[in-house]
Amino acid sequence: MSWEGVPIIRATNIFRGSIVSEGLIYAHLTDLPLDRAPLLQAGEILVVRSGAYTGDSALITEDWAGSAPGYDLRITPESIDSRFLAYAFLSGPVMHAIDIERSRAAQPHLNAEELGRIRISAPDVGEQRRIADFLEVETARIDEMEAIQLSVRSKLDERDRAVLDLELDLLEDAYGFAPFRRSIVRIEQGASPQCDNVPAEDEEWGVLKVSSVKHGIFWPDENKRLPDEILPERRYEIKEGDLLITRANTPALVGATAVVQTTREKLLLCDKIFRVEVAPHLDPRFLVAVSRGTKIRNLCAAASHGSSPSMANLKTSDIKEWPIPRVDIDTQRQLISRILKHWEVTEGLRSAISAQLDRLAERRQALITAAVTGQIDVTTARGV
Numbered sequence: 001m002s003w004e005g006v007p008i009i010r011a012t013n014i015f016r017g018s019i020v021s022e023g024l025i026y027a028h029l030t031d032l033p034l035d036r037a038p039l040l041q042a043g044e045i046l047v048v049r050s051g052a053y054t055g056d057s058a059l060i061t062e063d064w065a066g067s068a069p070g071y072d073l074r075i076t077p078e079s080i081d082s083r084f085l086a087y088a089f090l091s092g093p094v095m096h097a098i099d100i101e102r103s104r105a106a107q108p109h110l111n112a113e114e115l116g117r118i119r120i121s122a123p124d125v126g127e128q129r130r131i132a133d134f135l136e137v138e139t140a141r142i143d144e145m146e147a148i149q150l151s152v153r154s155k156l157d158e159r160d161r162a163v164l165d166l167e168l169d170l171l172e173d174a175y176g177f178a179p180f181r182r183s184i185v186r187i188e189q190g191a192s193p194q195c196d197n198v199p200a201e202d203e204e205w206g207v208l209k210v211s212s213v214k215h216g217i218f219w220p221d222e223n224k225r226l227p228d229e230i231l232p233e234r235r236y237e238i239k240e241g242d243l244l245i246t247r248a249n250t251p252a253l254v255g256a257t258a259v260v261q262t263t264r265e266k267l268l269l270c271d272k273i274f275r276v277e278v279a280p281h282l283d284p285r286f287l288v289a290v291s292r293g294t295k296i297r298n299l300c301a302a303a304s305h306g307s308s309p310s311m312a313n314l315k316t317s318d319i320k321e322w323p324i325p326r327v328d329i330d331t332q333r334q335l336i337s338r339i340l341k342h343w344e345v346t347e348g349l350r351s352a353i354s355a356q357l358d359r360l361a362e363r364r365q366a367l368i369t370a371a372v373t374g375q376i377d378v379t380t381a382r383g384v
Contacts (some may be wrong), residue, residue, distance in 0.1 A: 003148075006032060008041070011048040014058045015312055016361070017090050023250055032068050043082035045089065047115060051197055054108040055098035059086035074117055080122055083132035083158035083370065088120045092369040107197045125375070131371050132380035135298065139171040142364045146357060148324050153353050156346045161294060167335055168293045182281040189234040189247060190269025195224035198199035206331045207264045208273060210253075212253055213244045216288050220256040236269040243284040245291075247314045248272040254312040255300035255319070257291040259284045275321065286332035289339050296308035296322050 012023050032039075040046075042065040047057040049072050059082060060067070077085050088094055101114040122128060163211055183222070192207060199221055200206030206223035226232055242260040249256060249272070269275050275374035290296060303318040327335075370376045 005029065006066070006068050006200045007039070008058075008068045008070055009046060009064065009065075009072075010055055011051055011056075011135060012054050013070075013074055014046060014048055014053070014072070016364075017086060019058050019060070027068060031256040037069055039065075039220050040069055041076075045082065045086050046070075047075065047089065048112065049110045051108060052303050054102045054110050055095065057086065057089040059083060073110065073112060075115075081125055081128040081132055082278065083136070084122065084128035085120070087132060087135050088199055088372045091372045094118060094120060095365075097226065107268055116229050121373070131167045131378050134381065135368060135371050138367055139364055142360050142367075148355050149353050149360070153350060155229070156339065156349055156353075158344055159342065161292070162203065163167065164289065164339060165294050166252075167339065168290060168295070168325060171327055171331070171335070172323070175326045179320060180287070180322040183279045183287075183324065184276060184320060185279055186277040187274055187316055187319075188269075189271050189274050190318055192271040193230050199223055200225040200266065202264060203266075204366050205268065207268045208238065208270045210246050210249050210270070210272045212260045213246050214253055214254045214275060215256070216258055216292055218244065218260045218263070220263050220267060227338060228243055231272075232266070232268055237265070238263050238267040238269060241284070241329070242278045243278060243287065244269075245274040245276060245314075245319060246272060247274050247316075249299060249312065249318075251312045255291065255314055257288045257295065259288055261303050262305070266313060274316070278321075280323070281329060283329055283332045285336050289336060290324055304358040330331065367374050 005028045007024050007026055010025070013020055016133060040060045042060055042062045044060045044258075045057055046060065046069060046335050060287065062244065075085070077340075089098075097118045098110065098115075100107045102110045104114070129367055190207075195207050200223055205226040207226055209222045209224060212222035220238075238260055240260050244258050244260065246254055246256045248254065260338055278287065299311075299318070299322065302313060356357075371378055
């Protein structure tokens with residue numbers, strides 16, 4: 001599906017000073033409230049005002065000028081270099097001050113008054129521009145190193161998918177396949193009441209977020225706290241051994257599956273995730289492996305129904321038609337064993353890449369902090 005119109009930059013498109021296009025949504029110009037929210041101009045800054053990423057910010061570059069703002073805070077610099085200000089928002093002292101302001105409420109939140117209380121020390125405009133010029137060059141080098149690491153991680157993903165596809169093709173050629181519906185005993189989806197935008201503590205009830213199921217793994221910490229005044233629907237409580245399938249997510253992740261290996265009490269199924277009980281002849285872990293193959297991923301992309309490119313939905317009828325190799329339980333477990341051994345190797349490499357990306361992110365912030373606070377002289381620190 002092709003999407004045209006004006007891109008709307010939301011909190012999910014703001015990441016560490018940059019605008020990312022993943023999950024971008026569009027609107028027709030005539031549908032936008034331009035009288036109270038004009039289109040963005042180059043040099044303006046957006047600051048996330050609520051949610052998990054409250055306080056993250058990004059400079060609007062020429063590439064994104066003419067986009068529409070979401071519901072985040074909008075800054076139009078006047079007597080300060082916009083690039084310098086954007087870097088200042090990413091520095092350690094300012095991010096610490098933002099963290100204090102955003103934590104005053106029960107849920108992470110930042111309004112214009114709170115943002116206005118944050119003090120930013122700035123040299124003269126000429127020095128601001130020199131600092132911004134320096135940081136553009138130096139952070140670009142870090143960005144290049146990050147891009148290399150991300151490329152390697154992408155190659156690992158491709159290799160994993162190729163190994164899995166080969167295994168599944170061999171099984172289908174030898175034994176054929178049957179639709180998933182023949183192995184389903186029961187399928188249900190939970191409920192999603194209005195929850196607090198923070199994870200539940202161990203003694204509190206929480207409702208799973210769709211991000212709790214991804215990459216074949218269950219992530220119990222991805223949940224939202226159920227308010228005390230709402231009674232939990234205990235029939236939706238998550239148990240070890242549950243097979244979960246996301247029915248709504250981004251197009252790349254819809255149809256993600258996982259088996260709950262370990263969990264805590266008081267976590268509830270949400271309405272964007274299916275819980276599926278399968279017949280004894282199907283190992284749920286085998287279904288998870290099969291669902292990560294190219295064939296089912298392509299089926300999810302083709303069958304997903306949504307009103308925007310940022311959210312897709314699967315019907316139960318779509319999932320029931322997934323092709324599952326018609327093999328006995330022992331053969332299923334043999335494939336699981338082989339695939340897990342392969343994934344253990346590549347997961348070790350991914351962990352090393354993640355550690356390197358973390359170090360690069362730390363270096364980026366340290367460099368920005370040192371430059372905007374005057375700890376280094378940018379005129380003599382080239383190639384630092």
